[in-house]
Amino acid sequence: MSLVFLIFIPILAALFIPLLFKRLGQIHTGWFVLLVPAALFLYYATRLPSVMEGGTYVSELSWIPSLDIAFVAYLDGLSLLFTLLITGIGALVVLYSIFYLDKHREQLHNFYVYLLIFMSAMLGVVQSDHLITLYLFWELTSISSFLLIAYWYTRDRSRFGALKSMMITVFGGLMMLGGFVLLSIMGGTYSIRELIAQAPELAQHDFFIWALVLVLLGAFTKSAQFPFYIWLPDAMEAPTPVSAYLHSATMVKAGIYLVARLTPVFALSEVWMWLVAGVGLFTMVWASFFALKQTDLKGILAFSTVSQLGLIMSLLGVAAAAYHVEGAADSYLKYAAFAAIFHLINHATFKGSLFMIAGIVDHETGTRDIRKLGGLMSLMPVSFTVALIGSLSMAGLPPFNGFLSKEMFLTAMLSLQEFNMFSMDVWWVLFPIIAWIGSVFTFIYSLYFVFHTFAGKHQPEQLPKKAHEAPIGMLISPVFLAALVVLIFFIPNLIGDWLVKPAVAAIQPFLYDSPQNVDIHVSAWHGFNTELFMTLGIFAIGGLMFWTLRKWQHLYDLYPDAISLNRLYDEMMLLSDGGANRFSRIYMTGFIRSYLVYMFSFMTFIVLLTLFLNEAFQIDFSNLAPIGVYEIVILLALVGATLTILGSKSRLTAIIALGAVGYSVALLFVIFRAPDLALTQLVIETISVALFLLAFYHLPQISRKEERMKFRFGNALVALGVGVTMTLVALSAHSQKAMPSISEFYKETVYKEAGGGNIVNVILVDYRGFDTLFEIAVLGIAGIGIITMIRLRLTKKEGQHENK
Template sequence: MSLVFLIFLPLIAALFIPLLFKKLGRIHTGWFVLIVPVILFIYYLTLLPTTLEGGTLVSELSWIPSIDLAIVAYIDGLSLLFSLLISGIGALVVLYSIFYLDKKREQLHNFYVYLLMFMTAMLGVVQSDHLISLYLFWELTSISSFLLIGYWYTRDRSRFGALKSMMITVFGGLMMLGGFVLLSIMGNTYSIRELIAQAPELAGHDFFVWALVLILLGAFTKSAQFPFYIWLPDAMEAPTPVSAYLHSATMVKAGLYLVARFTPIFAVSGTWIWLVTGVGLFTLFWGSFFALKQKDLKGILAFSTVSQLGLIMSLLGASAMGFHVENAAETVFKYAGFAAIFHLVNHAVFKGSLFMIAGIVDHETGTRDIRKLGGLMSLMPVSFTIAMIGSFSMAGIPLFGGFLSKEMFLTAMLAITEFDLFSMDVWGLLFPVVAWIASVFTFIYSFYFVFHTFAGKHKPEELPKQAHEAPIGMLISPAILAVLVVAIFFVPNFVGKWIVNPAVAAIQPFLYDSPSDVHVHVAAWHGAITPELAMTIGIFLIGGLMFWTLRKWQRSYDAFPDKVSLNRLYDHFMYMSDGGANRFSAVYMTGFIRSYLVYMFGFFFLIVLSTLFLNEAFAFDLTDLAPIGFYEIVIALALVGGTITILAAKSRLTAIIALGAVGYSVALFFVIFRAPDLALTQLVIETISVALFLLAFYHLPKSSKKEERIGFKVGNGLIALGVGATMTLVALSAHSQKILPSISEYYKETVYSEAGGGNIVNVILVDYRGFDTLFEITVLGIAGIAIITMIKLRLTKKEGQHENK
């Protein structure tokens, strides 16, 4: 089965949803949609043996061969991992949405079209081996996520969140495109595989650092790294199935995928390690710290997502350190890449379940405000159990998968202190210290989410709805994810062997030749008290104490007012930009066509002349021109005189006659140059035009002489002379620098033999430009029909008014 076809399978299915929406009757549209991710997930599972052995699959669809543009689907361990997450969690999200979204009240056909479009975009991102097609899919994720986030478009916050996410991620996408272009110039290829093979040679190129920074901008904006994270909390205005899908397995993971995919190229650079690790670690701390300020369940999860993405990003940065360490595969540096992928899987599982539980709480109580919630443990026991499993895994507590990857994260951060890239010990020490502090806050907000919602005192009087357990259908998806959370803890090496190792081998090819070389044994207990275990015990003790006293010190967040925040800075920038754009537009948008012509012609001759002179593109060779005769000089003077008369005329009649004289002068030129057909056409057109002008002006009201006189403006005169000079110089220069023979020679040779005609002008119009002429006639016909219709409407209106009188 073609990999490219599988990428577009969700989009193809989306085409049938509007047709099936009304045909399905009482059947929820989601049941039809569910088939697509299930098929994809099952197929991708069958590819696991291939990637486990280090094999890859490639499928190509040529798009525009002339510019080497193609859609190349490439499956290795890394892309297969993401494809499994996209399709597997996508299937669970669709199943969840069937019970979450009401068929009668929601526009399900729109929702599932957007969702399938997004699924195609994500599959295209993680499987593309062509830089340009990757960019196209990347921007499609921004467009489709914009539609998903703004699904409830009647809500102001939904529209605002959708626009905000699109503005930030599209900005990053454009920066990323610039990096891709520089990479393609450096390596003379668009293939990511070929660029990875050239990585050592690319490192010395002048564009290398520029490409690195631009690509990271794209990754940081998409994966909500500081300071670009501000779009993610506002994206929580989307329906919960969208939030669960975008922020656990897809949208925000695209940036992580980009960093992982390009690590083999940029690992040689210390700048890459500093930026990726440093920004990721700071984002981890920032997100975990401010998660406790939130009062909305999805807001807490949004900031927790920011922090967890920062954790994975820092690990991906640390994985590049193995490039600089001899025998790194035998040291603790091997843990960074493995921990990054392992925690990515863990995060997708437990965060998906937590988002679904937040949606269930909102669905069954009518609110997500954690201040109004509490005591739901006995009313919603299944939801509480699932929420506890997901939260404990996020907090890094034993018996849950998150504990294992969190331990490996601490191991990797401790290893950074021994890395030679950091010349000062204090800088290396900051990494594990910040990681430990952020982990303490991660522990607290995980407990904050689950226990402030389900434990404590029940407040039925503050709930819009009477709380009760969700229907079984809504619980299936989060329950499956909760089971996986526990299963990963007990069989981590099974997951590591089949899913994590092939992805790690793709991220760190400088360490491993194949997945079988990745020897990382995951265990909850290593037989001794290790430094990372000691750090974990400290996290539990300090985190537990701080959670116990949370209400006392949580008020300190009031010292960080919303008015002083990156969100407000973004809002202020957008308002200023909008106001500034309006004021600037008011300056040049005068409503007069003559003003717009001045702008266009002015920029035209300035840009063209300056460009041609700076590049020394002018060259004049007039030796092969025909001599200028007496009649041509006379007609040219008449043409110029007629033109000046039009501008200086004091009456409309004089201007119209002068305009006709200009047209007739052009017709005489055609006569002299032996083009009788063109001369006849010009004479007919000029005669009709003059007559129509006279008829039209006859019906206009009389105007004063002041209005008839057109004042001379120096600026307009200079622009007119500049445009005339530019066209003259360009024409003479183009004639003097002919590289290819004129197309007229082809017409001369083929007009009789090929087209079977004797008149070259007629043959060009009818045969060589047949479709062009046909469309011109069509346009004229449409315009004529419109004019006749307008005249009839006006006559009908007048007749009606006459009858009423």
């Protein structure tokens, strides 16, 4: 089966959702939708044995051959891992949504259509080998996530969060597209695989750093890195199934995927290492610190997601250092890429379960405000157990999978000391120190989430609903994910061999020829080493700070909201909106003549500038026909009639002069031996004058003060510019014909091929048949509209007469 076709299966399934929503009756639409990600997950899982051995799958569908654009689906260890996360977590999210969303009160057809479109977009992102189609799917994730976040569109905050996420991620996507274009210029191809093969040559190109920075802007905005993270907390206004899906396994992981996929291209530059590792580590600390300021359960999880994404991003940056040192595959530095992928899997399991638990708490208590919650442990024991497992895994405690990847994270940061990669002995120390600080706050906010929700004093008077445990159907997905959290701790090497190593081999192809060569064994005990003492310090300091949280949490109030990044974004949006309104009021006068002035002025400027820059002013009168006395007389009459229109004091005079202009043109057609055109012109002018007279008869009389139009120098200048421009264009076009006139073709073929004797008629009926047909259709539609309005007016008058 074509991999390209598989990408579009969710979108194809979405076409049937509205129909099924109406016909399924009492059956929840989600049961049908569940089949799509579940079937895709099972199919892709069958590709694991081959990919585990280093095999790949490629499928191509031509799209725009002239531009070398095609849908190229490439499945290797990295793309298969993300594909399994997208489909596997997607199936659990759909199952969860079946019990979370009420089929009687929610517009489920909209929800599942958006969700399936998003699923296809994510599959396209992680499987595309073509940069342009990757960008296409990338922006489709932004659009579909906008629709999902704004699902409850009647809420102001939902619309605001959706717009904010799309503004930031689409901006990053456009920057990324610029980077992709530069890469294609440097490498002469859009294929990621071919660009990876040319990496050493690309690193020497002048555009290399520009492309690197632009690509990272796209990755950082999508994966919510500092300072672009501000969209993710506001995106929590989406329904919890959306939050669980977008922010644990899919959308925010797209930026992670992009950095991982393009690491072989950009890792030869130290700028890549500095930016990816530095921004990631700073994001981790920043977000983990401010997570404790949040009072909304999903807000805490949003900042924790930003923090965890920063952790993974920093590991990918450190993994890039392996390209610059000898023997990296045999050193502790090799743990960086492995830890990044391993923690990405772990994060999907424990964060997905925590988001679902936050939704359950909101669903069963009516609030997510942690200040109103507490004491739910005995009332919601299953939810508490799942939340405890997920939180302790996120905190890095054994026996949960987060402990293993957290230890490898510390190992990777400490490994930088072996190579002195920054040419300064002191700089490497900052990385493990910052990582340790971020881990301390991660430990605190993990405990903060679970114990402030389920432990402590129960406050039933603060809750909108009486708290109780969720139905079993809603608990299946989070319980399954929590079970994986524990299971992975005990079988980490099974996950490592089947999922992690193939992905690592794809990230570092210059180090590993095959996943079998990734020599890493995961274990929970490594003896008494630096990582162990750092972990003990995290538990001790983090536990103490959590115990005294209420005594120092008020320090967050000292941070002024006026200088926050959210406030900066809001002010920028308000400023741009206000500026746009003020500017639009200047030129949106409501008068057509003003808009014509703008259009004609711009047209004159652009055309004259183009003619001047291209030196296209070439006027040749040598092959023009002689001008006779009749033409001169008619032209003088035409000019006189035109001036009469401008200087007339009455509408009747202006209409008669306008008719004279048209009849003068008709006479020119007669002299130039074009009787068909002359006849057409005469008919049109006669009808136009008659219609003008009928219409103007019903207009109110104008006052004496308004009879004479005031002379405006600006309007006269624009009119003169348009006239001069069109004259110069006509003369220049006639004087330098790049190819023979098409009239010769008409002369040769009108009689022989079209079978007509009148060249004008044949052109209108045969050569321009469709154009003429559409013109007739437009006139027919306009006529029907006029007749309809007349009849409605007559009917209205008859009704009024009967009432009287």
